[in-house]
Amino acid sequence: MSIDFASFTPLSAAIGGVMIGIAAALLVLLNGRIAGISGIVGGLFRPAAGDVAWRLAFIVGLILAPVLAAAFAQPPTVTIDADYPVLALAGLLVGIGTRYGGGCTSGHGVCGVSRVSPRSIVATLVFMAAGFATVFVARHVVG
Amino acid sequence: MQNGKIVASAFAAGLLFGVGLVVSGMVNPVKVLGFLDLAGAWDPSLAFVMAGAVAVAAIAFAWTGKRAATLLGAPLALPSSRDLDRRLVLGSIVFGVGWGLAGFCPGPAVVALGAGKIKALAFVAAMLAGMLAFEWIERARAGAVAEETGQQTGQRS
Numbered sequence: 001m002s003i004d005f006a007s008f009t010p011l012s013a014a015i016g017g018v019m020i021g022i023a024a025a026l027l028v029l030l031n032g033r034i035a036g037i038s039g040i041v042g043g044l045f046r047p048a049a050g051d052v053a054w055r056l057a058f059i060v061g062l063i064l065a066p067v068l069a070a071a072f073a074q075p076p077t078v079t080i081d082a083d084y085p086v087l088a089l090a091g092l093l094v095g096i097g098t099r100y101g102g103g104c105t106s107g108h109g110v111c112g113v114s115r116v117s118p119r120s121i122v123a124t125l126v127f128m129a130a131g132f133a134t135v136f137v138a139r140h141v142v143g
Numbered sequence: 144m145q146n147g148k149i150v151a152s153a154f155a156a157g158l159l160f161g162v163g164l165v166v167s168g169m170v171n172p173v174k175v176l177g178f179l180d181l182a183g184a185w186d187p188s189l190a191f192v193m194a195g196a197v198a199v200a201a202i203a204f205a206w207t208g209k210r211a212a213t214l215l216g217a218p219l220a221l222p223s224s225r226d227l228d229r230r231l232v233l234g235s236i237v238f239g240v241g242w243g244l245a246g247f248c249p250g251p252a253v254v255a256l257g258a259g260k261i262k263a264l265a266f267v268a269a270m271l272a273g274m275l276a277f278e279w280i281e282r283a284r285a286g287a288v289a290e291e292t293g294q295q296t297g298q299r300s
Binding site for chain 2: 001002003004007008009010012013014015016017018019020021022023024025026027028029030031032033034035037038041042045046050053054055057058059060061062063064065066067068069074075076077078079080081082084086087088089090091092093094095096097098099100101102104105106108109110111112113114115116117118119122123124126127128129130131132133134135136138139140
């Protein structure tokens with residue numbers, strides 16, 4: 001392992017992380033909900049009365065975030081190397097996996113770890129390990 | 144109107160969450176893959192994002208734990224399950240593989256959609272298809288179970 005100091009951005013990472021933490025805090029303190037993106041999106045497939053509008057509002061907020069960030073002179077850098085077949089497969093796996101696993105990086109990784117939930121801590125360790133292993137195989141074994 | 148406040152606060156939380164993903168750089172799959180590539184040139188930034196987020200959110204969750212309702216009077220809808228079951232582990236493995244393939248998890252993919260990335264649209268469409276497949280499988284299983292119990296009651300009568 002060697003640290004890529006050219007790409008490493010600890011300060012902006014921590015500042016962005018604190019913003020994510022405040023957002024998760026707002027959603028639980030005001031709405032009583034976990035800021036888990038897969039759960040918020042996936043819940044739309046089980047629409048219940050009074051449970052749809054807040055989900056859509058949160059998602060619209062996410063979508064408008066790059067527009068707001070660009071207005072404050074921080075247009076997002078988004079480089080997607082994966083080609084379409086890989087994106088389709090990856091999206092499918094992320095969709096099914098997060099619903100069976102009951103959460104993703106936000107629901108388990110941020111909120112669940114913050115709540116010291118044993119399920120979330122296990123899930124986070126497992127999906128991190130699977131992510132490390134997948135990139136290792138893709139870049140250093142196959143690639 | 145109470146519901147209006149709930150919707151407004153969800154919008155504000157989503158917006159701030161998304162800006163956090165942009166500022167932290169996590170909306171960029173190349174940066175996320177740089178974190179997941181331990182054997183290559185490693186970019187530890189994602190760990191700093193998690194640490195910053197958890198440090199703040201942990202305070203809110205600790206405070207929430209002692210309350211029955213939120214500041215807006217909404218009920219607390221927090222998961223109570225503590226089972227470390229096969230679904231949790233297998234689901235997280237499948238998610239982690241997908242995450243490692245493209246460098247996208249659900250939040251950043253939705254935010255990248257707002258940045259006008261067509262490739263993010265492809266990923267999100269596939270992700271929604273995966274979530275829909277989950278619902279169909281679960282409903283088919285629930286239906287099969289209901290039918291089975293129905294037959295058993297039928298036999299008994």
